[in-house]
Amino acid sequence: MKTTKKLVRVAALAAAVAMVVSACSGSDSGGGESGPGSVKLRMTVWTADEAQLALFNKIADAYKADHKEITSITFDSLPFPEYNTTLTTQIAGGNSPDLAWMGDLSKDLIASDALVPLTDKLKDTAGWNYDDLLGSVTSEYTEDGKLYAYPFSNSPFGLYVNKDLLAKAKQTVDPANLTWDEVSKIGSAVNKATGKGGFVIRDFDYANWQTLATVWTGFGASAWSKDGKTCEFDSDKMVDAFQFLHDAIYVDKSMPGPGTTADFFAGDSAFTVAQVSRASLLDGSFKYDVLPLPAGPAGKASVLGQAGVGVLKSSKHVDEATDFLAYLTNPENAAKLAQFFPPPRKSLLSGKALATNNPKLNAAQLQSVVVDQLADAVTLPNHTSPAEIAQKGKTALDAMWKPDADVKQVLTSVCSAIDPLLAK
Amino acid sequence: MTTLTTRSGARGASVDAPLGAPARRKRFWTLSRRDALTGYLFVAPQLLGVLVFVIFPVGLAIYYSLNDWNVFTGDLDFVGGKNYAQLLDDPQLPKVLGATAIFSIGVVVLNIALGLGLAVMLNRRFRGVTFFRTLFFSPVVVSVVAWTLVWGFLLQDNGGINGVLEQVGISGPNWLQSGDTAMIAVVVTQVVRSVGVNMVLFLSALQGVPSELHEAARIDGASNRKIFTSITLPLISPTLLLTAIITIVGALQAFAQIAVLTKGGPELSTTVLVYYVFQQAFSFNDIGYGSTLALMLLTFVMILTVLQWQLRRKWVFYED
Amino acid sequence: MRTETALRVDLPRVIEPRVRPRDRAAIGRRIALYVALIVMALPFAVPTIWMIASSFKPLSEIFASPPTIFTDSPTLAGYREAFDFQPFARQYFNSVYIAVLVTMITMFVSSLAGYAFARIKFPGQNLLFLVVLIGLLVPSEVTIVPLFQMFKNLGMINTHWPLILVTSLAAPCVLATFIMRQFFIALPGELEEAARLDGLGQVGIWWQIFLPLAKPALSAVAILTFLASWNLYLEPTVYITSPDLFTLPQALTRYTDAYGGEMWNTQLAAATMTVAPVLAVFLIAQKQFVEGLAHSGLKG
Incomplete structure (x- = not known):
């Protein structure tokens, strides 16, 4: 008898708990239909x-x-x-x-x-x-x-310039004839003079390699063929582009290396490559300019x-x-x-x-x-299975960010990593 | 001696021990039936929970592993053993398994060694002992994500740890950007955060070791080391087994640390199986292959547990 | 004998005798112990201290070199932004109510099951216990995809139901059941005999006799369950997509600007707010906290 009574009490307790549960989360289960016609x-x-x-x-x-x-x-x-x-x-x-x-x-x-x-x-x-x-x-x-x-x-991606930092390092840019080599040279000088970063490819963070298209496009390279079926990371032009980046990091010290945080908009670097829409992040704490992307060996290029x-x-x-x-x-x-x-x-x-x-x-x-x-901008690399291509490519490219990396070999490994996905 | 007897006493009172026997003899049938019914009702919520939220989903995972799945349209496509064949073809998998092994072994060894070491150091009376126990336990209450975010800051190339090292003239490594140091970083982060639990469990086990045994051994001329290895360790071996299982299962499930700290990089060096499963299923939307990997993870856990269960006969003192 | 065990569970014993200050070697050892403890304490304490201190720094100072602990120009900007950027108060409430609810259900379910497995005899009990234990061994990553589909069919995606149900009935609860069973099994049989003579049924024995005795184990269960729910990360990431329904760990990683750039100071401020109350409760109640866990019957 007593047991039954107790069991009833337990059941009541359980029911009460269940009601608390539904009361608490009832308001969260929205998203359903409201009446007809609405x-x-x-x-x-x-x-x-x-x-x-x-x-x-x-x-x-x-x-x-x-x-x-x-x-x-x-x-x-x-x-x-x-x-x-x-x-x-x-x-x-x-x-x-x-x-x-x-x-x-x-x-x-x-x-x-x-x-x-x-x-x-x-x-x-x-x-x-x-x-x-x-x-x-x-x-x-x-x-x-x-x-x-x-x-x-x-x-479009543009090149943001921190004029104050450049002035401190006694550097100037010539917008009409700006090349990537020039950017790296100035960046290197700023780094030596102020300890701040040279140029930063915003959002790259040594992971989102697609943003590097802002650099390699100027070198005449592209990630894959127009039909998206063939990897072109192992092309000579791509090797040149990555050699440039590698030298910028490890030889000229004009690009902050992996694991180093340098935010252009907080005044931590001389240049950054970022979309025009990021201008909203400029808070007026330094003098700035925005220029089209620098020219590479293949001339001017615009990336979108x-x-x-x-x-x-x-x-x-x-x-x-x-x-x-x-x-x-x-x-x-x-x-x-x-x-x-x-x-x-x-x-x-x-x-x-x-x-x-x-x-x-x-x-x-x-x-x-x-x-x-x-009118003639190219977009960042875009393909089906973007997350998987991004991850496989990133994993292969990680080997690039070491002082003694073999650029050509790493890029070949990028192709062997993403080729099966491109062919899908 | 007390501990030995009480422990075996405790074990004796296991499920088969007739409890409340005198009362039962009177109205044997009714009582035991009623007891059985109560027993089933008592375990029902827990049992149902496990059946619905663990065992049934494992069955579903097996089903999914035999299919390919288009998440955008919801189409399911039976592919048989294709996802299992992919296990053999996946060039990333050996590296992932290697990382999983290193991570798990690193965490378990360090966690148990440090937990035991701290417990031994703090199992005595001195000024501030409570303070230190509290301090070593405190990261346990800090949320994993918050904890990992902070370590992420400190481990940046220009972050706090290297900043301090620089002050004393050492050029610190770029922790999260090279494979070896990234692995060390995630292991240490994980261990420091969770070792408090093991420390407390060992503390309680050590306090169950009767001091008379130590004194007797000391009178016999045994060294501290000898006392520790031949008296203390065997006596706390059940705790050792339990912490080992809890720590291994925990290490195999460490997701947040990896997701926040390294995202599996560089070069897969910290991509443990759990993170890989998540990537396949929820980033690449390959639910079939993700399920296959998950089942492989489950198989590993099961094998490890059975192995430990077998091994305990060898190294756990007083088990029958 | 058994009574002794039950008693000792509540009385932590200190085995080392107090060292006499006159003993020079002992003083040397004591100093060495303090030095070792302080050095080892650094990685445990510094991150938390640094997090709290840095949450008041302006963004530009967080990565200052050489690193600083305290700032000259403290600001609450990070705290303000934490609330502006996301419905942080709401997310806080979500985490609290889910953790409390889960803890309550788990304490109820696990003490019932733990009691039955330890003290009631019924056919198939060992097999059922084994089945329940499987719940502890299956990693949540194995079940998360199927669970997602199950909850999807029940229309429970983007609600708190999966977080509450799975946490309070699956893995964390199984650990709790295990702890409760280990605790109950160690209690003396005379307890029931007396209760039976008083005419109590199993429910009465469980509720009136055993639960009051189980406070240390229940507090351990409460602590572990609360922390498990509070720290849940993978599950909310998968089930919940609206910021209003986020829980704290999930919200913490979302402090990024419109383009994915990390809002470091805001993240630190939010992390501090996530950690501080739990840490404060812990510091006040640390004795029960640590000892509750120590006396949980997890001794093996």
Whole structure:
């Protein structure tokens, strides 16, 4: 008898615990459907910049005012380093966003047929003016003549200069004839005079080797063939490019070595290669300039970091999401977005137009670093299975960052590591 | 002597020992049946938890390992033994297994040696002993990620450790950028953070060693070393076994340290199996191969545990 | 005999006799001991001290060479940013409530199962115990992909359910059950005999007799479980994708600027806030903390 009573008490306790559990997490299990006729849209982004998010929300509010069926549009900031993993997990976990920013995941998404083709919708939208799009920036997101993502940001890489550090080391740059060798020479001098870093390829961190395309493109090299099937890391031009970097680190000491933290925007280095959009990190604590990328043996080259926005097929509201995308990217809104993201529209691409909303860079800088570069810029290496190629390539390249590395041999090993993935 | 008897006494009172026997004799049937029912109900939540959240998922993992999987579309494609064949073809796997072995052995050996050493040093009464026990235990309560982040700072080429070394005229290595030192760094980081638990367990075991035994041995003229190896160690060998198992299982699961500190680099030197599984399954989206690797990890853990269980007969004192 | 064991569990004994200060060799040894302990303590103490001190430094000073412990120009910028950048207070609450809940469920489930495995006789008990122990040996990485799919089918991705359920019923709980069983097994049989004579059933014996005696083991279970949940990293990384639902370890690694650059001072400030309360509780309650663990019946 007593046992039964006690068991009941235990069961009641267990039930109470279960209720606490559901009470505590009940509010978290959102994301489900609300009533019929109400549509909630969610777009994953990797920016956490308040001004950028405010602009997106403003555009979304204007859209909602005209579209009563849309109850909310949220912009979900995911951290950039884990953006791809998180987005993939959300899609695989049945918690797919309706729209998503995409960087190097785009090829995978297109190849697995996970994106909604946009061309027809955009062409049919009155006033959208599809022909305004620049061909060179849409190619990465186009497959079989169909556009799968709108390249809302096309940010060329430029060379940021810390004029104060250069002055301290009694160095000057000649923007018209700046070469990589010259940058290394000045960087070396700055390092000797001040102990600060010479030039830093931002975000490379001896891991994200794709950003080194900003250097090797000037040497005439590329990571793989145009069709993406053959590795070209073992080409002579690539060897020259990496020899240059290796010498810069270990001979000239013009590039901080692995494991050394040197942040240009905190005043720790003379130069940095970074996208124009990073100008927002300049806090005015030193005099700066922004120049196009230095020339290599193969002359001037422009390199582009791109971001696109697309609609996922796994969205529950594909039509509504596509309609919102068309609104978000129409000429009027594209002009607003242009203050943060170099636009893909020819009509918006002039230094003067870009400078109206840019507090850090002037019209001449934007003309030379952005507008003049876009037409024949190459993008950072992009391929299907980006994470695996990145990891295999990184693992092989690690051998490069030692004083006595055999450049040619390491690059050959990069090819043998990533060739099977390219051929897939 | 007390310890010996109490311990065997404790063991005697294991599951088969008839407890509450007199009461049972009276109404034998009802009571034992009712007891059995209560027993099942008592273990039910735990048993269900293990069945649903451990054993069933292992079965699913076996199923996944026979398939390829497109995460974006959710399509499953039966491929049979392909993922197992890939184990043999994977050029990275031998290096990963090597790193896993070095990491696990390094952590276990260092952790147990240091844990025991600290316990011996702190198993006496002197001013500040509580302070030191607390201090050596304190990293255990610090979150792994926070702890590892801080070590990450300190281990930068221009970070705190090399800065201090520079002050005394030593040019420190670039810790996280070369294979050997990176491995040393992750092992030490892991050991310093977790050795407190082992230290406390050894402390409690040492306090269970009766001092009369030591005194008797000392009267017989045994050296301190001799006393330690032939009296103390055998007496605390059950604790040694337990800490060894807990530490090995813990080392094989060390994910956060690697993810935060080295991301497996340089050149795979710190890519342990657990991190590799995560990479394959969640970064490369190759769930089939990730599951296959995970099952291999499970096999290793099982073999190691069985081995230790067998070995304990040899080196654990008073086991029957 | 058995009573003696139970008693000793609560009374830590010090085996070395107090050294007489007159003994010179002993003084020498004592000094050597202090020196050794202080040197060994450095890697244990310095990172925490440095973390707390550096969280008040301006960004430019964190990597200053030569390195400093304390700064001349302390700032709270990192702390402010920690809250601005992510819903840090919310994430803090998530970690706390999940850890508390998990600890409560685990204490309940493990003390029940531990008691039954140790003190109740039922057919198949050894086999069932073995099955439960498997839960301790299967690394979470083996089960995480299938678990992800299971929770996905239940619509529980991006909720706290997986963190609560798996942690409170799988691996950490199995360790707890093991600890409880080891503790209960060492208690004397007379306890039950007396209780039976008083007419108590198994539930009564468990609740009224054994649980009150099990405080040291329960506190060890509580400590280990709380820390296991508090430190969980892989699971939240996999299951949770919205910052509002993040737990602290996961949130800590997300202090990067819009382009992935690390926000060092903010990370340190957030890490300090994660560590400080637990460390403070630990310092206040360290005696129970360490001794609870020592007397957990984990002696083997």
